[in-house]
Amino acid sequence: MPPRDARAESIAAAVNAWFADAARPLPWRAADISPWAVLVSEFMLQQTQVARVVPLWEAWLARWPSPADLAASPPAEAVRAWDRLGYPRRALWLHEAAVEITERHGGEVPADLDALLSLKGVGPYTARAVAAFAFGLRHPVVDTNTRRVLARAVAGQAEPGPPATARDLAAMEALLPVDPDAAHVFNAGAMELGATVCTAASPRCGDCPIAALCAWRAAGYPEYDGPRKARQAPFAGSDREARGLVMAELRRAHHPVTRAELAAIVTDAARLGRAVAGLVADGLAVEEAGGLRLPDA
């Protein structure tokens, strides 16, 4: 592991001390939480705010307390339970991951990074988050919050550059405490700091535990001059919106929905066509004689 200098140790110590007091009592942080519960939380939290996840996470685990429980239900039920969380492919992938865990891992969420990465819907972030938060293993965990904290505190820039997993992990590794328990806390604490204090739009530097160590602050808060992120395409009138409208109808109707019924919901025929074709290609919808429905298996 790379050498940790005194500055790195000071940053980690300050973040961990702050986190001990400032951590939000999120349900997946409770003691004795199962690896499956952590995995579900990480799927739901991908590109989705904490406040929207909590109630769905509670309901999901009450209904499917283990991977085998979810694997025994049809994917349609997973998609319905996902409700309006967004990116419903995640529900399908989580179901698929549950089947893989049940069939290939004896029903136990694996702790090994490569085994986690091989699960559908589990990428570099989620694999490390589960290994670290569910199993206490000492891996750097870097999400968008941590990327921003590292960009500011270490690189002295207002915003992180374009995602670069290897570089981001190396930057986190350089700060990560050697002790596994302290590393676990720092992984969670850096994310929490980015989520609640070192926020994207209006950082509250007056409340920041590492303000005195922050390179961005020391440099006088220079504006970001690197490559800008591509602007998100407008949602209104988009294919994404059409997919969402179709999925809402499929979740609601517990029977095949005809093309005529869908045409009343998405009036632009070309847009409807692209949405349906995409949903079928993604496995989120199935075409049959009577219309479109959620996948049974």
Place this chain on the structure above:
DNA sequence: AATACGTGGAA
């Protein structure tokens, strides 16, 4: 490497 993928909270 760039793009598609949902929905809604917050300023």
Place this chain on the structure above:
DNA sequence: TTTCCAAGTAT
């Protein structure tokens, strides 16, 4: 009201 963007992943 817009606009940004949020515990990313797959292709």
